[in-house]
Amino acid sequence: MQRAGVVHRPGLADEMLDELAPLLAEEGIDLNDPDADIDIDRLNVALDYATERHNLELFTAVGEQRSLALATLRDISDAVEQGNTARAGRILDTIEPDATSRRPSAAQLIGTSMELLDSWHSQGPTQAPLARLSVPQELGRGRSAAPDLLALARKGRAYASMNSLMRNHGGLALAHGSALLVAASVVALAEHEQTDFTQLADRYLPGAARSSHTSAAPGSAFGPAAAAAVSSQNFVTEFSAWLENNQGATTGNTETKITVLKAIIEQATTEGIDPHLPDEFVALWDMVDEFYPRHQAERACEVLHDYVHFRMDTDQDREGWEEAHNVFTASAEGDDDASAAVLDAVQAAEELDDEQRRPLVTELRIISATRELLNWIGTSQPITQAGAPRRRDIATVAAMIGVSAEGVATRPAHTDWDSLAEELGRPVSERQRVYVQSAKELPELMAWWTGLDEAGVIELTSTRIRPGPHADSLTSAAALSLDIADELISVYVAEIVTHPLFTTAGPMIRPIVTQTIARIMEAIVPDSNIVQAPRDGLPQLFHLRAQHELRRLETAGLVEFVNDEPVVPLAVRSPVMLGVMMASAVLESEDT
Template identity: 30%
Template sequence: MKHVPGLADEILQELAPLLAAEGVDINDPKGVDIDALRAALGPAMERRNMELFTPTGAHRTQALAVLRRFTEATAAGRADEAQAVLDGVETDETEDHPAISHVIGVTLDLLDSWYSDRRLRTALASTRVASRRRPVRACATDLLSAARRHTTFDSLDKLTVAHGGLILFEGGATLVAASIAAIAKRQRRKVTAICRDLLIADPEYASVDVVAAPDGRAEEAGRTTPADDRILAEFEEWLSRQPQIAAPTVEDEATALRAIFTLARTSGADLRNPHDIGTAVDLLVDMGTGDGRDDHDIMMSSLFALDEYIHFQWEISRRPENWDRAHDIVEDALSARDGGGQLADVVERATAVDPQLRRAALKNTRVSAAVPVLLEWLGTSRPISQSGNLRLADIEPVAAMLGVRAKGVRKVPPLAEVPATGFATDEPLPEPEPLFATSMRQVPVLWAWWQAMLRCDILETTATRVRPGPASGRWIDGGEPPIEGAEALNGLFVSFLLSERMFDDDQFGSGAAVAVLASRMLIAAAAPELGIGAPDDARSTILRPRALQLMARLELLGLLTRDASGTPAVPEGLKSAVLRGAMLVMDVATRGEGT
């Protein structure tokens, strides 16, 4: 993770007035209490989100007009026009146009309001989401679930991480249209009449450009848009002010980035959206995998141009933190293609370790040693919950097999819900003792073990029961599982444990960022020769206790040890499994997929 000088300070200074309202003065010469800062960050970020996503005055009216025009075009079956309405909304607002964030904010506010209104409850019960784009349909479905819980705005961060800002924008508009259609059908009124009542009376208030194209955004494939041209011109002007750039000349780098924008458009990606950077990276890497040196050189220069483009976005964006993950994706690609082969060499050497040493080390981890105990407890089969997990009564004995104190309960005792306080940023987040859980999913070590055994066919489930799987025989009665099976089990356990909260988000930061940070710490412990250092930026400092908590769990299971100086280390025979598990998480984080 690359530290960008001044970026953390800029973000904190932007939050300073909001933090001050929480009693934290970041400019206090006596220093800032880290616990107080941590406690204040959540409310401050929430209010900042409210400011960014809650337009007022003309911009709110313009956002409502966008939703009305989209809804009416959708209801009339004019899909191309509906898509063109959304295409006319850009990332930043102007005097006559709302920003994408404005439309998202208004959308979430409307959905929470409508779905909590008893007068609309019966009509909205029949809301059905429809979209010809699967990602939009998936996002709208998640939004519908949140709307029915009246938590759409509270779910903003989680939805953005899961789907990306642009898909959330389109998915929200799609759900607004579907909701109004359901109301109109129930009330036997026209959609336009419902739009006048619930959105805005004058759909022409906002001068959003509508130029219908045969396939909406797909019409832009293969060429840059006017919005692209504006951002590329700004990037070129920014480059001219930089003391040093990656390319020989400003013109060379600007030309390279324009080519990347055009290439991305061929896959429907919009590089003004940070969530689409991964698509561009994949395309560039695919182009650079040829045997020719020129292909590799073009790929590397393109990746460097993309990296500088993200630095440019950090400076101009109203929410620069949205580009952090995009930066990680580019940096990972650069590392993998320019010296990252060292890690592959480490894994290859770890796999070549004496098989007997590897077998003994893998057999002695709690992940492996507890398998025969579980299979004996399981017998021929046992009942499971409707979600396919252990029943509450079984959580305690099975967790104990891993050395974890956990108790399944229907309701968490009040005192158990009080968050731990007083821990330092260089210490792991404390584990509750015991851990009260209303489902197995809330016991991370147990859940990761269960998932790994299912993937390795040690267990298999039906709709109501769990039983030994086809690969269980070699683990029973002192059997000797194949080294590949033991390594797969331990490696998958590592990946599931590190990624357990990967796409969650809370007031301390992104769950994905914690997974990446812990994975890098684990790779550094397994391969110290790579010289991977710990990031020291403000965000990583805040996330560090959670990453250290994951490391502590691996130490509990015997997958991680400490040398004489107390530095984390991975036993020689476990390096292959541990590295593969951590690298899988890094790959998932880069591609934005689930394990």
Template identity: 30%
Template sequence: MTRPEPFDGSAFLPPGVKHVPGMAQELMDELAPLLAAEGIDLNNPPEDLDVFNAALRSASERRNMELFIPVGEERVRALVLVFSAIKQVAMGDEGTGIAVLSAAVPQATDTAPSVGHVCGVTWAMLDSVLSNRLAADALEGFVIPAGEEALRVAAAHTLIEARHGGATTSTAALIGLHNGANAMVGAVLALAGVLITAARRLDTSVTELMRGELGRGEAGELAAALARLETPEPSAGGRQRRKAHKKERRTEASTVRRADARLFNNAVAWYSRHEADDTEDVQMYSFGLEAALAVARGAGLDPHSPTDVCALATFVALLPPGDDDEAAGAEHLILLGSIPRYANYRVDQSQDDPEWQAALRRCIGIVEGSSAESDAGYHHASWPEPVGDLEGLVHRMVLAESEPERERRLAAELILPAVSGIPRVVEWVGKGRPVTSTGGVRRADIAALGGFLGLDVVGVASPSLSTEGPRELTSMWDHPLLENWWTTLLEMGILETSSTRVKPGEKAGHPLAPEEIEQFVRVMVAATILPSPEVLEPSEGYTAWVVINALTEAIERGAEAVLPTGLGFGAEVYAGPVLRGLADLGVANVTRDKRGTRVSVPADLRLPVAAGARYVVRVLQDAHELG
């Protein structure tokens, strides 16, 4: 005899529609005794349809109560299973805690609780605690302690419903959107997060909390105890005890609130400096991010976790407002759109941490409604067709360039800050300067290095919220132009680094030849268009093609080219830094307003820009063939 798989049965299937012969009759047979209690005989139903429908609604509600609100021994079995799982999670063994719940079965037996009963008792306790506003405030900053994304999303949904006292009345949405298994496990993980945080803030243990009232599936006393943390009552011990209590509170929920406020302000300040088109854009992002952070905290999701930020995006996308509410729909889109922009901020602040990069791509995919693979909409097959023949264009420009034109190009290249700054940075490095473990200059040297490029930047340990004055960087790598320039100086042998110092390289002792200057500019252009060709993501390749096509058109026409609209959210996120990088480098003029984005290339710099773009095209074509 084969052992049944855990979570087997109809309650665990994903939502869908399947015709089962006789199902309607079976349901009516189950409702018959309940309808009889309402005075309705199914064999002789009343002629008044309103009377029948009212009785049917009442019977259905009572049937749902039977499915999700156990009594007696069934209630005890459900609570024992819930607390057994939470105990394991609280001890740090999340896998075992989740596995414990596999003992639940589709229909309750004399030895095992049903999935519905486990959901019901858990939802009721969450409703009791979180619908108390002061108790919920005292739990500020608690997080769902375990689970893959689908379970975390189910837990988040449960918590949001419970905050409005409605988890027990939202069975259709919770089961329908997440399926029985995920709804059950998500609810228990949500309660585990609440109890772990409550135990810490009440200076007790999860085991102790699960005794007494809570052990009976009631949480009124727990809610009251948590509420008292937010409104401490005067007691024997006087002022000193109240001061100590307030100090303890500051280290818990209130600390989380202040940290979230700083996070919000820093993210908005960064966006206003690096991404925003205008004041209205900043205001919309501020509105969306504030709402997103509020949802995250209410749903037990940590905005400092890449995994939880993805779960937040999935959850927000899962529950759009009704189609008939245009205003709510617009607000929902602003909220959802703020999440990948926030992830982009975290990528920048984490110096391109791979987990945050993956979260950014995932969030972009969620916003665009693509599959779980966020770059699905940007697969190689969907990359734009090249505009014109860039290879032929470069070849023709090289052959047609006259000596006066060559001299003007060289003069234009020499006055680019990235080129004119070369002898200055070599002199500044002198016999050697210290570098950080990442190979970049120290924060104290960022202002000097940026000055060689005409950048108003300064290195700081913690950025302020002001948008006035120098751009504050926690690392040299936070600025794309600084990163590209430093890397190119090293690649071309103008500088070289050891584990602790930078010093002049073998090519630093003499001026660069004209062809070396052209190569330097070409490499800088290519690195700006495609910063990381060795780890090329489809969305970055898509964006690079869009930018290259605009540059090609601008060079061929000798006039402004307009970037196409409707590129998709991912392309818009990636295109901003690329275009700003080209403008900062001095090789392109970029104008952005509500009418669109326009790009032009100075006449004397068209050849090196085209040559740099051509190199990127070759990389993209190789990737396309491999992809």
């Protein structure tokens, strides 16, 4: 389960509060005073201010952290210049929320990249040649954020717009987009100046550690590819000698192991993976898992395990190879008891016969309402430019899935905190009518809408909604496609769980999403006590908000409450778990 991204991290809320407490204290908010009468609006204002100050500290890299950020940008730039964007992406995948001795934190990488982009694109001799730079097609995950980043950098305002960029695009897109734009800028400057890339990168990324990039001398037949081949052969030769000298610690024939390693290296080269870099090892592991038959994969993993130990013993970057070795440790440990309990529960659900599942799934609100939606759509209906129901249609479409809502030009004032807390504990169908300015303010509606689109039941154009290629797959029990229904369920769960990451700003959002995931895992294995939900202090607010998200799933029929405890019905347990895994992957990618 951990390899799938389902991870519970205890104490995250306390860590954040410890970091924010001094900044809140400056605003007169003492979270440690049990007798303090804290006004919720004042607390929100103070949290916004403290979060802005906190983010400024997180995104500002100085000293060793800045050197690490520049070195990482240099590695990415080298890979882009060599045309190996896959390697650039793998380097970015090694960036974690917290800095390590080898890499900066994601926030530090983003902050450093934005500072460079502001400086290069808005002033000085680099401004004119970079004015012709367009957003590279190879940006991948960073492509959504790149146009905004580039436009703001040309005004010198990318770094100053950090908070709005984070809200609009998320940390993953910003990290990838800003770093790859830095790389594209360095490559463009080298081409403009007709200068050796290595020399130019040394100039524009000062203080960065020299990377593995090797430039060939002009006219030389021995370019980077030839140099890499020689280096690879040297490693193979040294590994062979190491095996001979450590026969007591390893098993098997040296010659056979070298043959296996050479085959792995050849395959890795074809896939654009450098097997001799620790940052590439996860990709190498995944390659073996994907391409090798089981018996060959086991043999290949044994050889790679020996190779990692060889590099740990002989390479200067021992820490990097120790991190690579964690792949074997995680594989050997397997799933813990809690994860095994969840997997057992899902396996039991998968043994349920399709004919037993079909009538149960057909009765789910998000499934049964599909026919009514398609009747409303007819041939087509107009939608907003954002791809959502128009304000005048919100009440009609939301009512189909049991949500009482109305689109309005001006929202009424929020209710008081006690009333709000009581409201959050009720099923969605029993709550008072919600007044919204946009359908995107209704998570249940947009999760259903997105799930139907992903499953092909509806089709969205820039201005209209119409029936999709799988429109008839959910309209009756006889016609029901369980594959389409399961896809809708999984996407619905993932959208409900992760929507706070994209609709709400602040440091408290991630622990709320983490708490929601933990509670759904509990609900998949009732009475298991997999995760003990906190019941006092500020964590109780997280618990309350997680309960609120589970109530959204209850409306869809994906969760039932028994004695106020959530239970995922057996018939939908498998697609709900897939939705949790999808949400966990999003959470990990947005953890910056």
